[in-house]
Amino acid sequence: MKVSYYPGCSLHATGKEYDQSVKAVSDAVGIELQEVEDWSCCGASSAHMTNFKLSVALPARNIIAAQKDKLDMMVPCAACFNRFKSAQHHLDGDDALKAEVEEIIGAKYDASVSVRNPIDILYNDIGLEKLGEAVTRKLDGLKPVSYYGCLLLRPPEVCQFDDYENPYMMDGIMNALGADARNWSCKTDCCGGSLTLSKTEIVVHLVDKMMMMASEAGANCIVTACPVCFANLDTRASEKGRLPAFYFTEIIALALGLKGTEEWFKMHNVDPRPLLTSLGLM
Amino acid sequence: MSTFLEEVNDRMGGTPIQSCFHCRKCTAGCPVAFAMEYNPNAVVKMIQMGMKEKVLTSSTIWLCASCETCVTRCPNEVDIAGMMDTLREMAIESGVSKGEKNVVKFHEAFLSSIKMGGRINEPTMLVHYKLKSGDLFSDLGLGMSMFMKGKIKPISPRTKDMGSVRKIFKSTGK
Numbered sequence: 001m002k003v004s005y006y007p008g009c010s011l012h013a014t015g016k017e018y019d020q021s022v023k024a025v026s027d028a029v030g031i032e033l034q035e036v037e038d039w040s041c042c043g044a045s046s047a048h049m050t051n052f053k054l055s056v057a058l059p060a061r062n063i064i065a066a067q068k069d070k071l072d073m074m075v076p077c078a079a080c081f082n083r084f085k086s087a088q089h090h091l092d093g094d095d096a097l098k099a100e101v102e103e104i105i106g107a108k109y110d111a112s113v114s115v116r117n118p119i120d121i122l123y124n125d126i127g128l129e130k131l132g133e134a135v136t137r138k139l140d141g142l143k144p145v146s147y148y149g150c151l152l153l154r155p156p157e158v159c160q161f162d163d164y165e166n167p168y169m170m171d172g173i174m175n176a177l178g179a180d181a182r183n184w185s186c187k188t189d190c191c192g193g194s195l196t197l198s199k200t201e202i203v204v205h206l207v208d209k210m211m212m213m214a215s216e217a218g219a220n221c222i223v224t225a226c227p228v229c230f231a232n233l234d235t236r237a238s239e240k241g242r243l244p245a246f247y248f249t250e251i252i253a254l255a256l257g258l259k260g261t262e263e264w265f266k267m268h269n270v271d272p273r274p275l276l277t278s279l280g281l282m
Numbered sequence: 283m284s285t286f287l288e289e290v291n292d293r294m295g296g297t298p299i300q301s302c303f304h305c306r307k308c309t310a311g312c313p314v315a316f317a318m319e320y321n322p323n324a325v326v327k328m329i330q331m332g333m334k335e336k337v338l339t340s341s342t343i344w345l346c347a348s349c350e351t352c353v354t355r356c357p358n359e360v361d362i363a364g365m366m367d368t369l370r371e372m373a374i375e376s377g378v379s380k381g382e383k384n385v386v387k388f389h390e391a392f393l394s395s396i397k398m399g400g401r402i403n404e405p406t407m408l409v410h411y412k413l414k415s416g417d418l419f420s421d422l423g424l425g426m427s428m429f430m431k432g433k434i435k436p437i438s439p440r441t442k443d444m445g446s447v448r449k450i451f452k453s454t455g456k
């Protein structure tokens with residue numbers, strides 16, 4: 001299958017290993033990615049927290065740019081995904097706003113692009129069976145907890161993605177790779193998001209609590225699909241009791257024996273290689 | 283003249299805030315309530331009582347992480363997260379966004395980075411934020427380590443058609 005690809009700013013910087021692992025996994029399972037032409041930032045939390053119209057117009061510029069490709073649009077970053085879904089929700093429900101945004105951008109919005117996260121595409125279009133068949137290194141001993149955070153799921157009527165209080169798709173993917181996904185109660189908790197720079201102590205408090213809950217659930221790592229969550233888990237947890245974090249696509253790449261994993265793991269702040277080596281997975 | 287409550291409702295659209303029956307479910311699930319000056323439910327009450335200045339200058343509206351847990355769980359579909367967005371907009375417009383200076387400065391730095399290059403360049407954005415906030419030294423080590431690992435680069439590709447991005451900022455009043 002072929003999809004439009006919107007990497008977003010994080011995936012070109014602090015979330016580099018997410019970008020590269022999404023590309024490697026897509027290539028391995030037969031998803032062709034076509035980058036959205038001349039994309040710009042979605043505005044993330046800063047736009048919607050301070051200026052509603054800006055928060056619709058910035059994603060709209062990219063959705064309109066993707067329209068001509070007539071493909072589903074893959075958006076790996078949970079924050080971008082949320083901003084795109086939210087902009088579509090407002091454009092679809094408010095004709096006056098839509099007209100105003102079209103005027104600003106100088107092109108029509110036609111509501112044709114389906115915005116999708118790779119979790120959804122891998123789970124629903126590629127399927128667990130095919131993923132499982134592609135495994136060359138079963139992830140025996142890996143006990144991840146799936147961490148979704150806020151932005152893929154809420155508000156549910158906007159995101160329309162997985163079960164919003166107890167999502168299951170990432171667990172399904174992990175188990176299909178031979179890992180033993182642990183059940184826990186923090187799947188959809190908030191990590192503090194963009195407060196990480198301006199109110200670091202709040203983020204440390206939230207992340208530490210999450211690490212404790214993950215350990216109690218018997219996990220030895222945390223997997224996520226959000227660069228903001230990843231950065232907070234990877235850099236803000238107190239040293240005592242912290243577990244390594246992964247992008248879920250890094251884990252898929254590991255199980256599929258794809259090239260590049262070692263390079264990505266080196267970029268993590270909390271080095272996951274000791275864990276993987278002790279499990280015989282590296 | 284409209285009351286503060288009417289003003290907030292008008293700007294938000296959707297479910298009026300007075301649909302709240304104060305069950306405090308929003309507050310119970312709010313990850314940041316522990317650090318807030320007034321919890322989410324208290325803000326609803328304060329709006330109803332017309333305490334405009336206290337609300338708009340509070341730290342609460344800047345500490346809300348927009349996690350949308352409150353909206354998702356509210357039995358009356360009160361959009362607390364949307365209310366926080368509205369209150370932030372109102373605070374900026376009336377020039378009283380003082381509650382949490384560094385949070386406001388972070389958003390300013392973030393948006394001006396988009397305005398400059400169409401995409402966020404993390405190092406430039408960080409320097410911008412650090413200069414604005416005066417918080418120069420925290421995270422210096424972390425930043426250096428990301429730089430050494432090749433994660434962040436001082437220069438990154440920009441959006442080519444910057445005219446269209448600037449137009450968005452201009453037309454939406456930023």
Ligand code: SF4
Pocket residue numbers: 301302303304305306307308309323326352355356357358359360362
């Ligand atoms: S959850 Fe809804 S009804 Fe309950 S206190 Fe909060 S806003 Fe009011």
Ligand code: SF4
Pocket residue numbers: 308311312313314315322345346347348349350351352353362363366
């Ligand atoms: S959106 Fe804001 S107010 Fe609502 S639960 Fe999250 S942090 Fe609290």
